[in-house]
Amino acid sequence: MMVTITGLDPDVFYDLLFVIASTDQYRYKYANMKWQTVGESEVHQNEEKQKFKHPNGPNTGEYWMQKPISFRGVKISNYDTSKNGNVSIYLTRQNKDMTYCMQ
Numbered sequence: 001m002m003v004t005i006t007g008l009d010p011d012v013f014y015d016l017l018f019v020i021a022s023t024d025q026y027r028y029k030y031a032n033m034k035w036q037t038v039g040e041s042e043v044h045q046n047e048e049k050q051k052f053k054h055p056n057g058p059n060t061g062e063y064w065m066q067k068p069i070s071f072r073g074v075k076i077s078n079y080d081t082s083k084n085g086n087v088s089i090y091l092t093r094q095n096k097d098m099t100y101c102m103q
Contacts, residue, residue, distance in 0.1 A: 001071045003099045008061030015057035016064065017100040018071045020050045064101070071099075 001018070008014060028035045052074050056063070 001074065002068045003071070004068050005061075005064045005101060008065055008101065010060060010062035010065070012061050012103060013058040014061055014064060015102045016054040016069060017102065018052040018054070018074055019098045019100060020095050021098065023096055 003016075005016075022041075025041055026037045027039055027041045029038050030036075052071065054069065054071065056069075
């Protein structure tokens with residue numbers, strides 16, 4: 001995943017976070033060429049496990065704005081492998097990804 005950052009103060013230090021969050025509390029399955037709700041999810045993910053801090057941070061706004069930023073180090077798995085730096089998601093849930101820039 002690549003993101004382009006603009007509008008930061010060039011002299012201030014920032015961290016970048018990649019976050020994956022569930023969009024609702026339901027489980028889904030793919031059947032008959034469409035996604036179908038199959039009940040409520042039993043797994044409530046720990047949000048701390050869903051965050052990946054970019055290894056080049058903190059860094060200046062100038063650094064983050066000079067070229068697109070890659071989150072190549074994010075490894076997505078539906079197993080709890082967060083100890084290894086992976087972002088754990090559950091593939092039976094709907095998820096969205098977000099990138100945060102924090103001062």
